[in-house]
Amino acid sequence: MANSPLNVQAAKIDGQTAQKYLIRALGAAIFLLVAWRVITVGLAEGYPASFWISQALNGLVLGGVYALVALGYTLVYGILFMINFAHGEVMMIGGIAGFFTLQFALARGWMEGPWLVVVAALLFIMLVGMAASVVIGVALERLAYRPLRQAPRLVPLISAIGASLFLQYSVLLIFGVSPHSYRKPELISGGLRLGDVFISYTGAIIFVTSVLLMLALFFIIQRTKLGRAMRAVAEDRSTASLMGVDVNAVIVVTFVLGSALAGAAGVMLGFHNTVVKFNSGFVPGLKAFTAAVLGGIGNIPGAMFGALVLGLIESMGPSALGIPTEYKDVIAFSLLVLILIFRPSGLFGEVLSEKKA
Amino acid sequence: MLILESVHTFYGHIHALKGISLTVNEGEVVSLIGSNGAGKTTTLNTISGVLSARAGSIYFQEPNGSLPGQASRSPDQGIRLDQLPAHEVARLGVSQSPEGRKIFARLSVQENLAMGAFARTDSTGISEDLDRVLELFPRLQERLKQPGGTLSGGEQQMLAIGRSLMSRPRILLLDEPSMGLAPLLVQQIFQIIREINAQGMTILLVEQNAQAALQVAHRGYVLETGTIVLSGKAGDLLANPQVAEAYLGI
Numbered sequence: 042m043a044n045s046p047l048n049v050q051a052a053k054i055d056g057q058t059a060q061k062y063l064i065r066a067l068g069a070a071i072f073l074l075v076a077w078r079v080i081t082v083g084l085a086e087g088y089p090a091s092f093w094i095s096q097a098l099n100g101l102v103l104g105g106v107y108a109l110v111a112l113g114y115t116l117v118y119g120i121l122f123m124i125n126f127a128h129g130e131v132m133m134i135g136g137i138a139g140f141f142t143l144q145f146a147l148a149r150g151w152m153e154g155p156w157l158v159v160v161a162a163l164l165f166i167m168l169v170g171m172a173a174s175v176v177i178g179v180a181l182e183r184l185a186y187r188p189l190r191q192a193p194r195l196v197p198l199i200s201a202i203g204a205s206l207f208l209q210y211s212v213l214l215i216f217g218v219s220p221h222s223y224r225k226p227e228l229i230s231g232g233l234r235l236g237d238v239f240i241s242y243t244g245a246i247i248f249v250t251s252v253l254l255m256l257a258l259f260f261i262i263q264r265t266k267l268g269r270a271m272r273a274v275a276e277d278r279s280t281a282s283l284m285g286v287d288v289n290a291v292i293v294v295t296f297v298l299g300s301a302l303a304g305a306a307g308v309m310l311g312f313h314n315t316v317v318k319f320n321s322g323f324v325p326g327l328k329a330f331t332a333a334v335l336g337g338i339g340n341i342p343g344a345m346f347g348a349l350v351l352g353l354i355e356s357m358g359p360s361a362l363g364i365p366t367e368y369k370d371v372i373a374f375s376l377l378v379l380i381l382i383f384r385p386s387g388l389f390g391e392v393l394s395e396k397k398a
Numbered sequence: 399m400l401i402l403e404s405v406h407t408f409y410g411h412i413h414a415l416k417g418i419s420l421t422v423n424e425g426e427v428v429s430l431i432g433s434n435g436a437g438k439t440t441t442l443n444t445i446s447g448v449l450s451a452r453a454g455s456i457y458f459q460e461p462n463g464s465l466p467g468q469a470s471r472s473p474d475q476g477i478r479l480d481q482l483p484a485h486e487v488a489r490l491g492v493s494q495s496p497e498g499r500k501i502f503a504r505l506s507v508q509e510n511l512a513m514g515a516f517a518r519t520d521s522t523g524i525s526e527d528l529d530r531v532l533e534l535f536p537r538l539q540e541r542l543k544q545p546g547g548t549l550s551g552g553e554q555q556m557l558a559i560g561r562s563l564m565s566r567p568r569i570l571l572l573d574e575p576s577m578g579l580a581p582l583l584v585q586q587i588f589q590i591i592r593e594i595n596a597q598g599m600t601i602l603l604v605e606q607n608a609q610a611a612l613q614v615a616h617r618g619y620v621l622e623t624g625t626i627v628l629s630g631k632a633g634d635l636l637a638n639p640q641v642a643e644a645y646l647g648i
Contacts, residue, residue: 054464112556184402230625234624256521266512266516269509269512269513269516270513272502272504272505272509273502273505273513275504276502276503276504276505277500279448279484279496280496280500280502281513282447282448282483282484282488283448283484283488283493283494283496283500284485284488284513284514284517284561284565285485285488285489285516285517285565286485286513286516287483287485288485
C-alpha cells in the first residue's frame with residue numbers, strides 16, 4: 042500500500058513542514074509561558090476588579106487614539122502598498138499645532154468661558170491640528186512618495202524614514218527641545234467616580250471622539266462615491282483609471298483622510314499625555330503601526346480592532362505580567378515581533394494577493 | 399470617429415507597437431485580430447491612455463463634448479487622445495472593458511456598475527442605464543449585492559461589459575470578451591455585442607477567436623508583432639486564405 046494516506050503524510054514532512062511545526066511549538070511555548078506568568082504573578086497579586094476595570098478603560102482610551110493613527114497606516118498601505126513611516130510625525134505636528142491653538146485660546150480666555158465656548162474652542166483646536174497634519178501629509182505624498190511611485194518598493198520606505206527624521210528635527214529646530222505642555226480647561230479636568238472606578242472626562246471625550254471619527258471614516262469608505270473609488274483604486278489602479286477615476290487625486294484624498302485622523306489623534310494625545318515635543322509622534326506612531334499589523338495591514342476594521350487590543354494589552358499587560366509599567370513598550374513591540382513571526386497577515390488574516398505580497 | 403496614425407508604443411526597450419494606423423467609424427464594429435503577443439491589448443491600452451504612445455497620434459471625434467484643458471484639437475480630426483491621462487480619455491466617452499475582465503472583486507456587482515458611471519453626475523440617466531444593462535444581462539439583477547469576485551467567468555464578463563456601458567460611452571473597446579468562456583457563453587457574448595451595436599454603439603473588438611470576431615464585425619485588422627499586416631472588410635478577411643491558415647485553424 043505505497044499510496045496509503047499515511048505514507049503520503051509521512052512523505053510530506055520535509056524541511057518546510059518541520060520548520061512550520063517548530064514555529065508552532067515555539068508559539069505554544071511562548072503562550073504557555075505568558076499564561077503561566079499571568080496566573081502565578083498577575084492574578085496572585087489579587088488586584089480588585091475595579092483596578093482591572095480602570096486599566097481596561099485606560100486601554101480603551103489609548104486604543105482609540107492608536108486606532109485613528111493605525112487607520113492612516115492601513116489606508117495608505119491599502120492603496121499604495123507602502124508603509125508611511127512618517128505618519129507618527131504627521132500626528133505629532135497635529136499635536137504641536139493644537140498646542141499653539143490652545144495657547145491662543147487660553148490667552149483669549151476662551152477656556153474659562155461658558156461651556157459652549159469651551160467646547161467650540163476645543164473643537165477649533167482639533168480642527169487646526171487636523172488641518173496642520175493634512176498639509177504635512179499631502180506634502181509628504183507629493184514630495185517624498187509620488188516621485189518614487191515607479192521605484193522598487195523599498196525605496197519609498199527609505200524615503201518615508203528620511204521624511205520622519207526630517208520632520209522631527211525640523212520641529213526640534215523651530216520649536217526647541219523642551220516639551221510643550223497642554224493645559225486642560227477646567228471643564229474637562231475632572232471625572233466621574235463609579236464605585237472604585239474613576240473615569241476622567243478627558244478620557245471619555247477622547248474615546249467618544251475617536252469612535253465618532255472612525256464611524257465617519259467608515260461611512261465615507263463604504264457609503265460614498267469617493268469611498269467606492271478608493272476601494273476600487275486599492276484593488277486595481279489601472280482599471281479604476283479606465284472608469285474615469287483620477288488615481289492621483291484618490292491617493293491624495295487617502296493621505297488627507299489618514300492625516301486628518303492622525304491630527305485629531307495628535308491633539309487628543311496632547312491632552313492625554315499633557316505634553317508634545319518633536320519626538321512625541323515616534324513611539325505612538327510605531328505602536329499604531331503595530332496595531333495595524335496586528336489587525337492585518339490594509340484592513341480597516343482590522344486596524345480599529347488591533348488598536349483597541351493593543352491599547353488593552355498595553356494598559357493591563359504590565360500588571361498582569363507583574364512587571365513595571367515602564368516596560369509597556371516592550372510588551373507592545375514584542376507583540377509586533379510575535380505577530381510577524383506567527384501570523385504575518387494579522388488577526389483578520391486577509392489572504393495577501395500577489396500584488397501585495 | 400477614432401483614428402490612429404502610425405502609433406508607436408514601448409515597454410521599456412521593447413518596441414511593442416511599430417506604427418499602427420487604424421480607423422473606427424461611427425456605428426461600426428471593427429475587429430483587431432492576431433495571435434498572442436501581437437500587440438492587441440497594447441493597442442487598446444494606448445488608446446485608453448494606460449500606456450502612452452511614444453510617437454504617432456490618436457484622434458477622437460467628439461462633436462458636442464467639452465474639451466479637457468490640456469487637449470489639443472485639430473479641426474477635422476478631433477481631440478488628441480495620446481496626450482491625455484487614462485481617466486480623461488475615459489471621461490471623453492472611450493470606455494474599455496479590459497482583458498481578463500478586471501472586475502473589482504471586493505466591490506458588489508452594483509458597486510462595480512456604479513464605478514462604470516463614476517464620471518457621470520446625471521443620476522436619472524445613470525439609473526436608466528442601470529435598468530438597460532440589467533435588461534441586457536438579467537443574470538446580474540439576481541446578484542446585485544454579491545461581491546464581484548464570487549461571479550462565474552461568464553457573469554464577470556457580462557459585468558465587465560455592463561460596467562463599461564454604464565459610462566454611456568461613445569465607443570466601446572472590448573478586449574478578449576470570449577477568453578476562457580465555454581462555447582455556449584461565447585456565442586451569447588457575441589450575440590450581445592451584435593445587440594449593443596444594433597442599438598448604435600461603436601465597438602473596437604480585440605479577439606483571439608478570429609472567426610467569431612470577424613463574423614460580428616464590419617471591418618477587421620490583422621496584427622502581427624506590432625504591425626498591421628492586413629485589413630479590410632470582415633467578409634473579405636474571412637475569405638482570405640492567409641487569414642484562414644494563420645487564424646481560423648482551417
